[in-house]
Amino acid sequence: MVARTANVSRVAVSRAFNPHASIKPAKRDMILRVAQELNYTPDRAARSMVTGRSHLVGVIVPDVCSPWESQEIDALTTALQAEGFATLLFKTRIDLSMDETLLTYMKGYNPDSVIAFTENVRPQILSRVLDRAVPIYVVYGDDDGAGDAPGGPLTDRLRVVQRTGIEQAVALMQGYGARRIAFLSGVRQSLATVEREKLVRRVLAERGLPPPVLMAGDYTYDTAYRETLSLFRVQGGVDAVFAANDVGAFGVMDALRHELGRRVPEDVQVVGFDDILQAHWKSYNLTTVKIDLIERVQAFVRLILARLRNPGQPALTETIVTRLVVRGTVG
Amino acid sequence: MVARTANVSRVAVSRAFNPHASIKPAKRDMILRVAQELNYTPDRAARSMVTGRSHLVGVIVPDVCSPWESQEIDALTTALQAEGFATLLFKTRIDLSMDETLLTYMKGYNPDSVIAFTENVRPQILSRVLDRAVPIYVVYGDDDGAGDAPGGPLTDRLRVVQRTGIEQAVALMQGYGARRIAFLSGVRQSLATVEREKLVRRVLAERGLPPPVLMAGDYTYDTAYRETLSLFRVQGGVDAVFAANDVGAFGVMDALRHELGRRVPEDVQVVGFDDILQAHWKSYNLTTVKIDLIERVQAFVRLILARLRNPGQPALTETIVTRLVVRGTVG
């Protein structure tokens, strides 16, 4: 024990490690020096029992492999680490089903906050299972459907405005002559993809274009590849494909180029969604709707810190806006 | 409190949640039912204080974005979750420098085990900072350099045999006529890449081939792209490129095809390392040396469980073997 070695009380050691505690500077320095020699660190578990702060942030993700999610986790972990938090990572099943067992399991670790990238879990469930942590919910719709009802569960929100980027994308495609546009969806259960499809349909209608040809994807490369083959072998006249994510767009492009003999963008235009790092790889050079990762992660951190600073305050909302990044797959 | 609601002692509640405890089945069921209604879960922090088990596994990674690492984290998290552990994720700086501050920081969470994918941190440091957890160290060399000295720090090891896959790769390239082979390295500080380069040099010599032309990479696409341009614009006669990782191989291929007008594999052969999910994408269809992710993760979990079952036992070692996956970038 550090206290005995330094000939001080155990309380003094505690104070030495807490910046706001009242202790004589010389004494603090001495204790910290002894602690370092003894390789002592305050036990976070014991500390969290008395402070009620675990300094853990639970992150629930369906698929860490996905470039978009891994890049988000990377940025988030970096940002959290800078603020003194650690990332506690959990995985749901690939179909986005959020097992209530998993939430109960996570609750045991007493995270200070929870971020669920699995959009299909209702905030009601999240709030019911977790007691102390206020979950952060990512909202894609204009109507958020998260149940703002007073007396309802307290949930902070990050709203992603998808309409801006989608409008720019459709305008660009139309400007280069696209008329018959297909939409490759993501996993059906994903609220993000449902909203993307709805917006694409709406924007196309507003611009006097026919409704989108629907392709049933699941965010993966392989499914996008197969769907593209079966669509273009049967149906002609599709000028452009709007994919619900970048990886899906890659699958579309590879099927078009390497199996169907079509050129991108000369024969078929392709637009993706997310702007993952791979989107600028020369083999794809993808024009895509960007969700700014830095902005998004900073918004998460702001929400977490604000909520922890004042746990009782009403629901918080941050908003980020998408925009089109123009590269080489349109026009 | 559950105990009061169910009219039992607090001890009974504890026993109800511990499978090996002695309690009448009917009583346990009743308590668990009441607990569920009250949304009660044993606090892991409090539990870890008395059991000495946190059920946390610290994972230290330089770059979650990298496909290889994200895929490994994904598989590892799934496997750990199945065994009742949670992944505690930490990020080092991109240059692989393992900050001792980070380790001290992590120590506070009291992880049951630590896996460091940052290969340049010496086990001595890892062991000195962490007290309870026995770290797992990934070893790529034939001579492991981890300091097996008795009295040295206790460290479990996962040995990756890289020679097998490298021999197969070189044999295949040579079989298709390659003679002058370049090697694109990874980050200089990475022990994995140092060993890969050493082995490539050795295998080339054994097969009567000239030593490799060295390209200084850092595992990223962009650097690989640039290095390829500067190499092939100056020096002719390079038949093939052996990249230290798949993403680097992608950069090489894109530079060759989209900027230098060379065909792969007709003009230049390319081989990668890792076999990430993207390696089978049609734009690349990369022939690569596979490190089997499932085997690797299972080995990690075996090491963790074995060590926890018997904390005092001598150092454990698991071994996995690489092999070539033949696709379309050679021959």
Added chain:
DNA sequence: CGTCAGAATGAACACGCGTTCAATTTCCGT
């Protein structure tokens, strides 16, 4: 030198749990 406010100190307590141990109950065989 005396006084008093503010800073510094340490004893006691609580956080929520698993475990030990002695006391009590249950169960089986006769």
Added chain:
DNA sequence: ACGGAAATTGAACGCGTGTTCATTCTGACG
């Protein structure tokens, strides 16, 4: 019905902290 072994129970304790509160020390001012 009885004895004894086995199963079950609950009080007390400790894990390593931060915090409260009463006490002691420090230093400045009159």
